[in-house]
Amino acid sequence: MSPLAANLGAVVAGIQISKEWDRMESPWYNLFNEIPLEPFTDARARELLMEHAEVTEELERKIARAREVDEWRRGAIPRGKRLDETVAPVHAPDSYILIAADGSQIYPDRHAAAAYFLLNTGTIVFRCGTGQAPAVSSTVPMLAARPMHTVETFGRMRFMVS
Secondary structure, X not given: OOHHHHOOOOOOOOOOOOOOOOOOOOOHHXXXXXXXXXXXXXXXXXXXXXXXXXXXXXXXXXXXXXXXXXXXXXXXXXXXXXXXXXXXXXXXXXXXXEEEEEEEEEOOOOOOOOOEEEEEEEEEEEXXXXXXXXXXXXXXXXXXXXXXXXXXXXXXXXXXXX
């Protein structure tokens, strides 16, 4: 078993998980045991969160192992000894600028019929205290495949094709 698979876990919530799969390799959901649960009441959900809010040594070890396996591991790292810990806010300045960027990607799949990747990014500039509307922008999603010789545009999508 690979180190990643040994430390892999998932909690998937929703009404239904799609299990349509048209690829040759084993689908992602074969890696997990499905345990259907009845919906929680708000009170029960809060109770469960409180019961499991302690940052244990086991959780810290799991976080450290995940970072060893994948240095690009995403996710929040607990700051204190409880996950439900709160911190009193500091006094915010009357005006400030918040700049944020986010992106998404589909990584190349070496098993796919064609090597490709997809990139999409967006930004926001929010000038708090000025009364100005936030400036939001996003790039045109780019789908790239090898070899990359020409670019064709279909709607807002740009395709690099040979």
